[in-house]
Amino acid sequence: xxxxxxxxxxxxxxxxxxxxxxxxxxxxxxxxxxxxxxxxxxxxxxxxxxxxxxxxxxxxxxxxxxxxxxxxxxxxxxxxxxxxxxxxxxxxxxxxxxxxxxxxxxxxxxxxxxxxxxxxxxxxxxxxxxxxxxxxxxxxxxxxxxxxxxxxxxxxxxxxxxxxxxxxxxxxxxxxxxxxxxxxxxxxxxxxxxxxxxxxxxxxxxxxxxxxxxxxxxxxxxxxxxxxxxxxxxxxxxxxxxxxxxxxxxxxxxxxxxxxxx
Amino acid sequence: xxxxxxxxxxxxxxxxxxxxxxxxxxxxxxxxxxxxxxxxxxxxxxxxxxxxxxxxxxxxxxxxxxxxxxxxxxxxxxxxxxxxxxxxxxxxxxxxxxxxxxxxxxxxxxxxxxxxxxxxxxxxxxxxxxxxxxxxxxxxxxxxxxxxxxxxxxxxxxxxxxxxxxxxxxxxxxxxxxxxxxxxxxxxxxxxxxxxxxxxxxxxxxxxxxxxxxxxxxxxxxxxxxxxxxxxxxxxxxxxxxxxxxxxxxxxxxxxxxxxxxxxxxxxxxxxx
Numbered sequence: 273x274x275x276x277x278x279x280x281x282x283x284x285x286x287x288x289x290x291x292x293x294x295x296x297x298x299x300x301x302x303x304x305x306x307x308x309x310x311x312x313x314x315x316x317x318x319x320x321x322x323x324x325x326x327x328x329x330x331x332x333x334x335x336x337x338x339x340x341x342x343x344x345x346x347x348x349x350x351x352x353x354x355x356x357x358x359x360x361x362x363x364x365x366x367x368x369x370x371x372x373x374x375x376x377x378x379x380x381x382x383x384x385x386x387x388x389x390x391x392x393x394x395x396x397x398x399x400x401x402x403x404x405x406x407x408x409x410x411x412x413x414x415x416x417x418x419x420x421x422x423x424x425x426x427x428x429x430x431x432x433x434x435x436x437x438x439x440x441x442x443x444x445x446x447x448x449x450x451x452x453x454x455x456x457x458x459x460x461x462x463x464x465x466x467x468x469x470x471x472x473x474x475x476x477x478x479x480x481x482x483x484x485x486x487x488x489x490x491x492x493x494x495x496x497x498x499x500x501x502x503x504x505x506x507x508x509x510x511x512x513x514x515x516x517x518x519x520x521x522x523x524x525x526x527x528x529x530x531x532x533x534x
Numbered sequence: 535x536x537x538x539x540x541x542x543x544x545x546x547x548x549x550x551x552x553x554x555x556x557x558x559x560x561x562x563x564x565x566x567x568x569x570x571x572x573x574x575x576x577x578x579x580x581x582x583x584x585x586x587x588x589x590x591x592x593x594x595x596x597x598x599x600x601x602x603x604x605x606x607x608x609x610x611x612x613x614x615x616x617x618x619x620x621x622x623x624x625x626x627x628x629x630x631x632x633x634x635x636x637x638x639x640x641x642x643x644x645x646x647x648x649x650x651x652x653x654x655x656x657x658x659x660x661x662x663x664x665x666x667x668x669x670x671x672x673x674x675x676x677x678x679x680x681x682x683x684x685x686x687x688x689x690x691x692x693x694x695x696x697x698x699x700x701x702x703x704x705x706x707x708x709x710x711x712x713x714x715x716x717x718x719x720x721x722x723x724x725x726x727x728x729x730x731x732x733x734x735x736x737x738x739x740x741x742x743x744x745x746x747x748x749x750x751x752x753x754x755x756x757x758x759x760x761x762x763x764x765x766x767x768x769x770x771x772x773x774x775x776x777x778x779x780x781x782x783x784x785x786x787x788x789x790x791x792x793x794x795x796x797x798x799x800x801x802x803x804x805x806x807x
Contacts, residue, residue: 301648
């Protein structure tokens with residue numbers, strides 16, 4: 273029996289080596305001083321990290337990505353919090369259908385969504401590309417915002433809300449002073465999860481590029497097609513650091529069970 | 535009055551989704567059945583008659599099936615091991631599995647370009663060990679795509695399965711063993727059937743995910759097209775929007791058929807009925 277457990281432990285170790293090894297390799301190669309990615313690196317240098325800040329396209333697309341992810345996040349919150357509240361608080365006809373509609377953006381293949389948005393949001397509705405990006409990313413983030421906040425609301429005792437109402441506070445006042453503060457950590461977690469989804473998105477953004485407008489992941493894809501120097505490895509390391517920090521905060525706020533529940 | 539409030543809460547989100555998702559998707563699907571104002575199936579007939587398109591579809595399905603099976607075979611034992619650990623160790627391993635999942639797919643696919651390239655880590659190691667004489671051509675083949683996709687989706691199936699296995703009552707295993715079942719039989723007769731719902735959800739996520747993934751095939755597949763990169767090529771490079779819409783509709787159809795079939799299977803196989 274011990275024997276079998278040890279076998280299983282070794283197997284699991286190898287699985288994690290497979291999952292994390294490549295990320296470790298990319299991190300190590302980012303310190304390569306030469307112009308070609310090598311493993312192991314031929315020395316230690318931070319020149320490719322400096323290069324990120326010297327290549328204007330990386331800085332510009334990083335800015336676009338930040339603006340789109342942050343503004344889209346706010347928009348998704350404005351649309352998603354009321355919806356999540358209605359879906360958790362009230363029983364009504366057609367509720368599960370509406371639930372489905374709000375979650376549906378995750379069911380449609382991303383690349384299909386990107387193309388359909390290019391076709392209608394950019395061409396038919398004639399929105400500027402920047403606005404198209406914003407709208408696309410808001411649609412993308414909405415299901416994550418709604419799902420996380422709804423699960424946070426499911427732990428909220430609505431009797432507290434009733435108490436506030438019966439003591440004479442208005443519905444809106446109660447919502448802002450009683451309900452929102454109680455689901456604060458859920459909202460922050462929702463924002464972080466949605467931000468990562470949006471910031472890393474390729475499928476929608478790849479259709480929404482134009483003169484001077486593109487997001488960081490798309491710029492990285494274009495760069496990789498033309499150059500094989502360690503700049504992308506250096507950016508990857510910075511992105512992984514941000515991801516790790518976000519994940520740590522999410523774990524603190526609501527544990528990791530959100531990810532294991534389906 | 536109460537109803538009005540409910541509508542006010544739901545309406546903004548619904549309008550937004552209708553305008554920017556439902557209409558674009560519905561119109562894209564509808565547009566494939568009309569050309570110059572009259573009903574036609576020409577786009578689909580064209581697709582089905584062209585061996586090049588069919589080969590792309592076939593490659594995509596093959597890659598997705600292999601990826602899904604590999605994820606199940608690799609993920610199931612690992613998930614079982616993790617689910618048996620104490621809370622501390624379990625938390626650490628779950629975090630290590632979730633981290634790659636949250637990491638950019640560009641980063642993850644790029645890491646495999648470093649490893650699988652002609653002068654990549656794998657080839658240079660194998661060459662210096664004298665195991666091969668010429669560098670292996672892995673990058674820009676379906677194998678590279680599969681490796682990249684397995685790397686992309688394995689964490690998803692692991693954490694889904696851990697979520698399900700955690701809830702299996704350990705007493706069931708003990709009961710099976712005390713009734714004379716061997717460890718392995720108990721595992722096969724208790725853990726496996728009770729994990730079926732998680733296995734099915736996990737498989738749907740992996741299969742549909744591989745079928746529609748764009749970044750990994752775009753970076754690791756080279757000239758080898760799959761259906762998603764083919765959609766992009768038609769839309770952007772070739773500017774053939776009718777064909778791109780046909781491909782988009784086929785992708786939606788396959789996605790919904792797979793989800794529907796798996797759901798049916800799930801209700802059928804669910805031991806709780």
